[in-house]
Amino acid sequence: MSLMSHIIQRQMKLSEPLTRKVVVDRDLRVPMRDGVELLADRWTPKGGAEGLPTALVRCPYGRSGFFGAIMARPLAERGYQVLIQSVRGGFGSGGVMDPMLQEREDGLDTLDWVIEQPWFGDSMVLVGISYLGYVQWAVADSLPPQVKAMIPVVTESALTSEFMRADGRSLELPLEWGALVATQERPFAMFRRNAQTKKTAAALRVLPLQDMDVAATGERSQYIQDVLAHDADDPHWDGIDHRHRVAGTLAPVSSIGGWYDVFLPGQLRDFAILQDAGKPARLTVGPWTHVDLTIPGAAEAVDFGLAYARGEEPAERAPVRLFVMGEDAWRDFESWPPKGYEPQRLHLQSDGGLSVSTPDDSDPDRYHYDPADPTPAAGGISISHGGRVDNGAVEARSDVLTYTTTVLDEDVEVVGEVSAEIWFRSSLAYADVFVRLCDVDEEGRSHNVCDGLIGLTGADELTCATVRLWPTAYLFKRGHRIRVQVSSGAFPRYARNPGTGEPLATATTLLAADQTVHHDPEHPSALILPVRAVPAT
Known part of the structure; x- marks a missing residue:
């Protein structure tokens, strides 16, 4: 796995690790309040990790393979023990996945469980991109004091509200995501990815749209049907909107977004709310798309998250750092939106x-x-x-x-x-x-x-x-x-x-x-x- 470590370091533009030897304790059972158990893997540096800060990653895409490699390994090599958990209804975790509507209670129960584990030290950092960042906002106003920082990347507190607007309904994103979730655990899913991508692209032209899930995946997707039937203002989605929690966030936040990311408007709104509430927060926006591997989430978990986890202050910088396209240069500002424009x-x-x-x-x-x-x-x-x-x-x-x-x-x-x-x-x-x-x-x-x-x-x-x-x-x-x-x-x-x-x-x-x-x-x-x-x- 040393080769994989080097590849990840180069692709993600990371600093040298403290070690390239990590071990994984798989399939830990995390009980939820309703009796359902969610599975988690604990990645640690080989040779002992008790007492190290814990990075918690809650994920709907699995714990091993690609996501384990890019989310858990880089942090376990650089000073964390990492708990990566499969959310409800996927990759061995119990219950039925109801996207986004289940993450508040399950997230709080997971935090309580982590704190009680004998290997836990005294600090935790929440880390993750997209859905993995959204789950942080679901619990942001009820964090235990052991959570020292949040690092939500290309995400926002009302994750899908923008692309379900009644006056601007997105099509590509909900179908692609719904098809991914529906097919990702099928046998040989990784080797069928190109074929699945072609099927999903063809399904975008299907009419009526209520049949596009079957065209893309061969079966009904309740998530896709819900997106088609209920716009963002429908009470059906009341439980996914955590905007009201942002001002009450109980840990410093480093938010990372991309100018070509689907969730950028909401992410900037969340940051402005934090600033207006006087919360410790900083914002970085680069020339990235949603899936750009150069987004510095892991690096920020080390530079920003570990500092707070160790009771220190991260290196001083302006609250807002933006990549100004056209000039192709990073610039610092005091707020979003910045003054003087x-x-x-x-x-x-x-x-x-x-x-x-x-x-x-x-x-x-x-x-x-x-x-x-x-x-x-x-x-x-x-x-x-x-x-x-x-x-x-x-x-x-x-x-x-x-x-x-x-x-x-x-x-x-x-x-x-x-x-x-x-x-x-x-x-x-x-x-x-x-x-x-x-x-x-x-x-x-x-x-x-x-x-x-x-x-x-x-x-x-x-x-x-x-x-x-x-x-x-x-x-x-x-x-x-x-x-x-x-x-x-x-x-x-x-x-x-x-x-x-x-x-x-x-x-x-x-x-x-x-x-x-x-x-x-x-x-x-x-x-x-x-x-x-x-x-x-």
């Missing part, structure tokens, strides 16, 4: 321009949207193929409008919340408005920065669609241009709007629509950027 409106113009000038009287721009040939997502927020990509192909489509500034004569730095106000009308009452911010370089190549979508009801009446894009930190360099795309979809990231108003799960009819975007003095469509102009040097 004022909203600037860039108005859509009749000639495809984008400028601070109020638009002249002009006819609206038009495009035809057909959900049977949906506007594709190109990079951006996706687990499997997200990030920054060339947008030339999607911008060449007839169902995408683009508006672009003249060549910038100075750098323009954008850091904070991005939004757009698009005066829009459709030939149908039901339509979506998708807006994407792009950077166009000297060669004319357009790369996506951030984006967002809103679904409209009553779209056949002229209305101002307010679209909240993903937050960002980006430097548009002198000589580049700022571009905004306007379209009516980003498939398969978002579910196709069929234009009929039918329920998402059962809709089968797809209606094409003629869309208009207005830009005149009475209807000043605009992109709104938090801007600080940086004089060119």
